[in-house]
Amino acid sequence: xxxxxxxxxxxxxxxxxxxxxxxxxxxxxxxxxxxxxxxxxxxxxxxxxxxxxxxxxxxxxxxxxxxxxxxxxxxxxxxxxxxxxxxxxxxxxxxxxxxxxxxxxxxxxxxxxxxxxxxxxxxxx
Numbered sequence: 001x002x003x004x005x006x007x008x009x010x011x012x013x014x015x016x017x018x019x020x021x022x023x024x025x026x027x028x029x030x031x032x033x034x035x036x037x038x039x040x041x042x043x044x045x046x047x048x049x050x051x052x053x054x055x056x057x058x059x060x061x062x063x064x065x066x067x068x069x070x071x072x073x074x075x076x077x078x079x080x081x082x083x084x085x086x087x088x089x090x091x092x093x094x095x096x097x098x099x100x101x102x103x104x105x106x107x108x109x110x111x112x113x114x115x116x117x118x119x120x121x122x123x124x125x
Contacts, residue, residue: 010106011074014081017104017111021069024062030055034110042103042117064090069100079106096123 008016017032030051039047039054048054061067072084083102088095099119104111 008109009076010079010081010104011076013106013109013111014074014083014104018069018071018083018085021067024064024067026055026058026062029058029062032111033114034107034112037111038113040113040115042101042115047116061089066090066095072099080104081106091121091123093121094123096121098122 013032017029020026020029020032033051033054036050037054038049039057041047048057066088067090068088070086070088072086074084075082081104083100083104085100085102087098087100089098098121101117103115105113
């Protein structure tokens with residue numbers, strides 16, 4: 001699906017996906033990604049390729065009652081947006097937070113590639 005708002009900057013698109021994430025609206029969230037988008041562990045393994053894989057990977061996460069991403073800082077260079085976030089989640093071991101570094105590459109108004117680095121899980125947060 002092409003970007004509905006052609007004047008959106010890469011920062012606008014990444015913010016829209018963050019807002020959809022916090023709303024746990026998987027369809028709105030996927031609409032910020034290109035159909036053939038890929039997700040990776042930063043500098044490493046492929047996590048998902050395309051909407052079907054990404055949806056399968058994220059459906060259970062979007063069902064977590066405490067899911068929320070707090071943006072700590074954001075930087076952008078051209079079409080690359082990097083977010084540092086604190087994510088509240090319901091882990092198998094309990095409610096907690098995890099720090100994430102999220103690197104998004106935006107092409108033609110959609111996220112084409114996303115890479116993630118994770119910090120340590122802090123339970124009880």
